[in-house]
Amino acid sequence: MRIATYNVNGVNGRLPVLLRWLGETAPDIVCLQELKAPQEKFPEQAIKDAGYHALWHGQKSWNGVAILARSGQPAEIRRALPGDPEDVHSRYIEATVDGIVVGCLYLPNGNPAPGPKFDYKLRWFERLTAHAATLLASGKPVVLTGDYNVMPTDLDVYKPEKWVEDALFRPEVRTAFKTLVAQGWTDAIRKLYPDEKIYTFWDYFRNAYGRDAGLRIDHFLLSPAVSKRLVAAGVNREVRGWEKSSDHAPVWIEL
């Protein structure tokens, strides 16, 4: 079974690319972030025609997350992270698909740092970590995937020294990611490729993709029951080179 995550940066503007990628790689389960579409503007029919049932939580202009599944309608568990009823951003959706609890997340960017946006990022990270502990304690097979907006280590940045003050790489967020993983999660890409330079994002500017000036910020965290089943993982980096591409590339795992 193949599970993929893709920050599409606008699900409607990205629809041709998204459909082409779905057709070529045929993942069984897909997590999408940055829909940038209100609930009623999600391209449900086009996704259905491509062979996927969809669960989504839209928002006007920004954010927005979705879970797609070939096997049937994802069974919704929640469409927000617990812990802050005042938080109206559509950044988390969770459903059971094929016996796996799938959490699809879009962690806040946090720039500029320091500042209120960075504070929001750290608070969101704390809520995610608390919820992740609950998920682990359930003993169920869980996949927590999406755009974490964190480069966990120097290996995940093309030029680490340029990013030390950035909200995606400051010590606080690297520590937060490490704390989360230490609960007992497996970073799928790093389990299979502990020492390889692997990126999931390239800026639109400065020919970043051509120069391979990338970041690894889209991650798969697997609970022990899922980690045992992991057989392969990778990045569809060629998708980043397609016409009208997102600045992220899809990431996938094979169970």
Place this chain on the structure above:
DNA sequence: ATGCCGTGGAAACCACGA
């Protein structure tokens, strides 16, 4: 060193992204 590009929404610019 720098939102230099891209998206969406509102209004012919702005917010936001990483």
